[in-house]
Amino acid sequence: MKALVLSSSPRRNGNSALLAKACAEGLAEAGHEAEFVHADDVLAGFLRDCRQCRKPDGECAIEDGFRDAFFESYLPAEGFIAATPIYWYGSSAQLKAFFDRTFCYYAASYPNSAPVIDGMIGKRVGLLVSSEETFPMVSGAVICQFQEYCRYTRSTFVGVVHGYGNARGDVARDPNDPLKAARRFGREFFTRHATDYQIDTERPGRVWG
Ligand SMILES: Cc1cc2nc3c(=O)[nH]c(=O)nc-3n(C[C@H](O)[C@H](O)[C@H](O)COP(=O)(O)O)c2cc1C
Known part of the structure; x- marks a missing residue:
């Protein structure tokens, strides 16, 4: 399996x-292909008004690496894991821009949007967050966004690893050892038990065994 790990700080x-x-190391340990991308390396701007901005052939006119990252890394991957700091109780602007910029290619005004939409459907999705504050809802907005993203794209939200820290590298000193948890999350990413039932979903009475 292939996963894109997008680091957005x-x-x-x-x-x-x-x-x-x-x-990403955990994914590789489990034999998966993990591609690590810094959002800053592929994004040079926010989504614009596509009606004004789109090139005559339908392509995005923003000259940066987003198109390659989206078509070569994101769409072919079975898994997408985003890492973000908590900024103002939400994600980094980079991560939000990555999601926003996908619009240019799944919108009906893009000449070949159907395969793009197909490629966006049905991934396994994970979230890695770091924050200074420890109260549970500090990441609530981002988790809600990912839950809705997964619902909308018929994807599976595999889970969240949250590390607490502020200075660079602080998460390595978090007593909960989120780096170990993130490595394990990567190892188990494509096999981890993840459910989101409807009331009439047929399921066994027990979760394990
Ligand atoms: C612009 C900005 C906004 C922040 N907002 C919050 C916040 O709302 N809550 C919080 O707990 N930490 C906040 N922080 C702290 C970061 O989440 C924390 O330092 C995090 O570990 C940074 O991750 P990074 O090292 O990957 O950039 C903020 C930091 C910055 C720079």
């Missing part, structure tokens, strides 16, 4: 990047 050696690297 501007601090390349920061806490969420450490979680992302640990997760």
Whole structure:
């Protein structure tokens, strides 16, 4: 299996990047292909008004690496794991921009949007977050966003690893050892038990065994 691990903090050696690297290592240990991408390396701008901005052939006119990252890394992957610091109780602007920019290619105004939509459906999705504050809802908004993203794209939300830290590398000192958890999350990413039932979903009475 292939997974894209998108690290979305501007601090390349920061806490969420450490979680992302640990997760990518875990994926590789389990025999999966893990591609690690820094959002800052592929995004040079926010989504614009596509009606004004789109090139005559339908392509996005923003000259950066997003198209390659989206078509070569994101769409072919069976798994997508995003790492973000908590910024103002939400994700980094980079991660939000990555999601927003997909619009240019799944919108009906893109000449070949149907295979793009197909490629966005049905991934396994994971979230890695780092924050200074420890109260549970500090990551609530981002978790809600991912839950809705997974519902909308008929994807499976595999889970969240949250590390607490502020200075670069602080998460390595978090007594909960989120780097170990992120590595394990990567190892188990494609096999981990993940459910989101409807009331009439047929299921066994026990979760395990
Ligand atoms: C612009 C900005 C906003 C932040 N907002 C929050 C916040 O709302 N809650 C929080 O717990 N930490 C907040 N932080 C702290 C970061 O989440 C924390 O330092 C995190 O570990 C940074 O991750 P990084 O090293 O991957 O960049 C903020 C930091 C910055 C720079």
